[in-house]
Amino acid sequence: KCRDPCPGSCGIYATCNTVKHVPQCVCQNGYTGDPFSGCSLIQQIPTEGPKMPCNPSPCGANAICKERNGAGSCSCLPEYFGDPYTGCRPECVTNSDCDRSKSCMNNKCRDPCPGVCGLNAECRVINHSPSCYCPVGYTGDPTLSCYIQPLLDPEPPSNPCVPSPCGPYSQCRPVNNHAVCSCQTDYIGTPPACRPECMVSSECPQDKACVRKKCIDPCPGTCGSNGRCQVVNHSPICSCPPGYNGDPFVRCFKEQPPPADVPTNPCVPSPCGPNSVCREIGNTPACSCLDSYIGRPPNCRPECTINAECPGNLACSKERCKDPCPGSCGIYASCITINHSPQCNCEPGYTGDPFAGCSLIPQVVPTEGPKMPCNPSPCGANAICKERNGAGSCMCLPEYFGDPYTGCRPEC
Incomplete structure (x- = not known):
């Protein structure tokens, strides 16, 4: 049958193309050697010293530089957007960057209502700020709890803190029938202008970042083992210290001395050509054809690739000229090869399918039968x-x- 000669012809890390019925093997990119027996990775020659394309960093604000294959690549920090080479920005910096029904929280436009109002209270966002109200039929401090308004009970003593005059993020305490306002824990300012320590990193010192509405050092837990962290414009920048290399976000390794020179092998790459083997003798390559191949390197070839390269009474099988008759004919059949193909015929006195098997011709008395x-x-x-x-x-x-x-x- 006509079949692709490539399967099994080439070694590891080699590709095969069929040219004029003959498989041609070539090592893949980055590999060298004899593609018919197997290619190996090209050894990288160490240079004078590793370049540090990320030191100094070519990146803009809120962007980090990562080294890949000797080149630096900038990318925006998580949850930042824009061109990392000119500067990345968060989704928002101030409330004015958001829709009037949202507030800028941790550089993201979010609903400021969740967790602000008390039990049974309703929250409305007015000009980016949450305001708490007790629904119709309820009364109480909407920042603490609203309860069903009694219909027949006598009017309780007035509470100067209901409704609260203190504003958002504050707490009210009645003292001598007067409301005393103070900011809630972790909030700063003076009521009714209480606010978190920060909403965006730009409200913090340059070496701090706004995390959960507080100005803290963003470095802890950011860089990998042996990595060095510096805060630049509120953002953590990881780098390997001098004498170390690697991925500063994963691990920095101490630089190793360059490897000693390795003696060259005259057979790598092989000068012998396809279908050959190279042996080193006295630092000189000695070439010979592989088993079952004929010719002289670099022109080693199989005995045959098509039937036409064999005598007429033989056929090309597994790149060798062989007699195609064995196993081709059935029992009591004889075989001859004509033009490379087996021809089967029943032996004298036998009949039937010579390729499946012949049977003895029964002796019958001539009659005028069918x-x-x-x-x-x-x-x-x-x-x-x-x-x-x-x-x-x-x-x-x-x-x-x-x-x-x-x-x-x-x-x-």
């Missing part, structure tokens, strides 16, 4: 005769083609 249109067979070579309604019909054997009355042939 005719046997298939004896003798009217069919050509590689065809069988089958009787249908007293008439003979010829057809080619499986995997043979042509006119069954003159002779069938294999595919190739």
Whole structure:
């Protein structure tokens, strides 16, 4: 059959292309050696010293530089957007960057209501700030708890803290029938203008970042083992200290001395060509053809690749010229090779399908009995005769083609 000769022809890390029925093997990019036996990775020659494309950093504000394959690449910090080479920005810096129904919290536009109002209270956002109200039929401090307003109970003593005059993020305490206002824990300012320590990092010192509305050092837990962290414009910048290299976000390794010179191998890459083997003798390459290949390096080749390269009584099988007859014919059949193809015929005194098996012709007394249109067979070579309604019909054997009355042939 006509088949792709590539499978199994090339070594590891090699690619194969078929040119004029012959497989051609080539090492993949970054690999060298004999592609027919196996390619190996090209060893990188150490340079005078590793470049540090990220020191100094080419990145803009709120961007980090990572080294990949000797080149620096800038990318925005998580939850920052824009061009990392000119500067990245958060989703928002101040409340005015958000819709009037949202507040800028941790550089993101969010609903400021969750967790602000008390039980049964309703929250409305007015000009970026949350305001708490007790719904109709309820009364109380909306920042603490609203309860159902009694209908028949006598009016309780007035509470100067209901409703609260203190504003958002504050707490009210009645003292001598007067409201005393103070900011809630972790909030700064003076009521009614209480606010968190920060909403965006720009409200913190340069070496701090706004995390959970507080100005803290963003470095702890950011860099990898042996990494060095510096805060630049509120953002943590990781780098490996002098004498170390690696990914500062994962781990920095101490630099190793350059490896000693390795003696060269005259057989790497192989000068012998395809289908050959190289042996080092006295620091000199000695080339020879692989087993089952003929010729002289660098022109080693298989004995054959197609039938036409073999004598007419042989066929090309697994790149060797061999007799195709063994195993081709059935029992009591003889085989001859014609034009590289096995031809099977029943031996004298036998009949049947010579490719499946012949059987002895039964001796019968001539009578005027029924005719046997298939004896003798009217069919050509590689065809069988089958009787249908007293008439003979010829057809080619499986995997043979042509006119069954003159002779069938294999595919190739």
